[in-house]
């Protein structure tokens with residue numbers, strides 16, 4: 001059971017990192033965010049704006065000692081796939097912690113918000 005859960009989490013991280021999360025905007029489905037009613041919520045909305053994930057953003061920033069403005073300042077490529085650009089910080093160590101934070105938030109959002117892809121469900 002634990003192995004299956006770890007495989008599911010790895011697949012969710014892979015989906016997030018590849019930029020393939022199934023958002024309503026990606027699916028071209030005309031629906032609002034189920035937590036804040038924002039029209040056509042993109043992954044960027046969930047990652048940076050949605051109040052539902054504010055506590056997770058705050059907890060990760062505190063735990064990993066990131067600047068409080070970090071989440072709002074990340075470029076689109078980071079919010080959609082967790083890729084941290086060199087321009088985010090000249091420090092390799094700081095970029096590494098940013099990567100950890102973005103992947104953890106992205107996986108949390110993907111696990112909570114999206115139906116896994118057919119590839120993930122076929123593992124069951």
Ligand SMILES: [Zn+2]
Nearest residue numbers: 033036038050
């Ligand atoms: Zn929202």
